Amino acid sequence: MKIITIKPNEADQRLDKFLAKYMDKAPKSFFYKMLRKKNITLNKRKAEGNERLRTGDEICLFLSDETIENFTTSRIYTGEKPAGTPRLSVIYEDSHILILDKPAGLLSQKAGPEDVSLVELIIGYLLESGQINEEELRSFRPGICSRLDRNTSGLVTAGKSLAGLQAMNELIREHKLRKFYRCIVSGVIEKQQRIEGWLKKDERTNQASVFEKEQKNTRFICTEYVPLETISEGGREYTCLEVHLITGRSHQIRACLAGIGHPLIGDAKYGVPGINRYFRERFGLEHQLLHAFRLEFPPLTGTLGNLSGRQFTAPLPQVFEILTTKDK
Numbered sequence: 334m335k336i337i338t339i340k341p342n343e344a345d346q347r348l349d350k351f352l353a354k355y356m357d358k359a360p361k362s363f364f365y366k367m368l369r370k371k372n373i374t375l376n377k378r379k380a381e382g383n384e385r386l387r388t389g390d391e392i393c394l395f396l397s398d399e400t401i402e403n404f405t406t407s408r409i410y411t412g413e414k415p416a417g418t419p420r421l422s423v424i425y426e427d428s429h430i431l432i433l434d435k436p437a438g439l440l441s442q443k444a445g446p447e448d449v450s451l452v453e454l455i456i457g458y459l460l461e462s463g464q465i466n467e468e469e470l471r472s473f474r475p476g477i478c479s480r481l482d483r484n485t486s487g488l489v490t491a492g493k494s495l496a497g498l499q500a501m502n503e504l505i506r507e508h509k510l511r512k513f514y515r516c517i518v519s520g521v522i523e524k525q526q527r528i529e530g531w532l533k534k535d536e537r538t539n540q541a542s543v544f545e546k547e548q549k550n551t552r553f554i555c556t557e558y559v560p561l562e563t564i565s566e567g568g569r570e571y572t573c574l575e576v577h578l579i580t581g582r583s584h585q586i587r588a589c590l591a592g593i594g595h596p597l598i599g600d601a602k603y604g605v606p607g608i609n610r611y612f613r614e615r616f617g618l619e620h621q622l623l624h625a626f627r628l629e630f631p632p633l634t635g636t637l638g639n640l641s642g643r644q645f646t647a648p649l650p651q652v653f654e655i656l657t658t659k660d661k
Contacts, residue, residue, distance in 0.1 A: 335401060337355070337391070337393075339388055339389060343386060343469075343473055345385065347385060348375055348381075348383070349365075351386055352392075355472045356404035358405060358406065365382060371395070374392070375392055377393065419439060419454075424647060427639045428494065430493065430640065431491040432488060432489070432645050433490075435451055437485060437650070438619070440483050441481055441483075451491075452474075452477060456470065456474070476491065476492060477490065478491060479505060482587075485621065486624045486625070487625025487647045488626070488627070488646075488647045490628070496636045500635065504631075504637065511577065511629035513577055513578070513629070514576040514625050515573065515574070515653065516621075516622055517572070517574075517656060518571060519608055520570065520571070521571075522558070522572040525560070527556070527557045528555070530543045530545055530554055531544045541585070541587075556579060557577040559577075560573070564656055571598065572595070586623060598621065598622045599620055599621040599622050600623075622650075622653065624647065625647065627644060627645065627646045630643050
């Protein structure tokens with residue numbers, strides 16, 4: 334027999350949903366059969382599976398250790414990271430939330446089974462610091478609340494607790510968290526501008542297009558940018574921009590700026606091959622110059638109260654510093 338005491342990160346979900354996470358290889362029919370036979374009980378009583386769990390509830394599994402292990406993924410986190418995997422860079426942390434500085438080249442989430450992403454680094458950090466254990470990871474998995482493309486660097490928010498994940502995701506969904514990026518683009522931009530349009534993502538090519546009017550399978554986007562500095566390099570001129578991402582669609586900044594004739598330096602998908610080649614040879618640049626630079630939080634209470642009215646920035650990558658200060 335195994336007794337599971339429900340912790341805050343596991344509360345406020347249905348019993349059957351919890352069981353499906355705890356024994357993730359078991360079919361739903363197995364749980365309902367065990368509940369019907371009282372081989373799984375809730376607070377020493379027969380349960381149906383639709384009960385909503387509360388902190389302190391006790392689930393009894395009258396099952397052999399072998400049965401539980403056979404229905405459970407063998408290792409949730411191995412701790413093994415390929416050589417060259419960066420350490421987690423923490424900008425801010427409280428009991429619910431992490432704000433991290435993701436380097437370019439690191440996935441936000443796994444794309445394949447062998448990948449090590451920001452999520453795995455977060456889990457490793459929480460395990461190593463004793464803030465979570467592998468038993469808890471059976472039923473609750475910390476995760477990121479905002480994603481960046483693999484080759485975009487900068488600030489990412491993550492939830493350490495279920496309450497933190499839910500509150501941060503709601504804040505982002507309601508567009509109350511203000512997100513600002515820094516980028517360097519081809520050509521000269523002299524004026525502040527607001528771009529509104531409709532974005533369509535081609536899942537086959539993983540490339541987005543922006544249209545002036547709504548079309549089938551498009552989503553509304555809104556982006557603002559302010560020019561900060563004009564840069565001369567290799568006989569061409571470029572502009573450093575601060576971009577306010579008002580709606581957060583995949584590839585939104587990259588596709589918008591390419592669509593008005595000012596693609597990001599280093600952008601292999603939307604950029605200019607000759608320019609990208611120059612910066613790769615001159616500076617060793619292997620990714621687009623796009624950095625999630627600043628987060629501005631609104632007045633907040635409750636779970637996110639510690640973040641109320643605060644701003645956070647992530648240091649600019651070295652190549653930004655080189656290009657924007659070399660003539661000063």
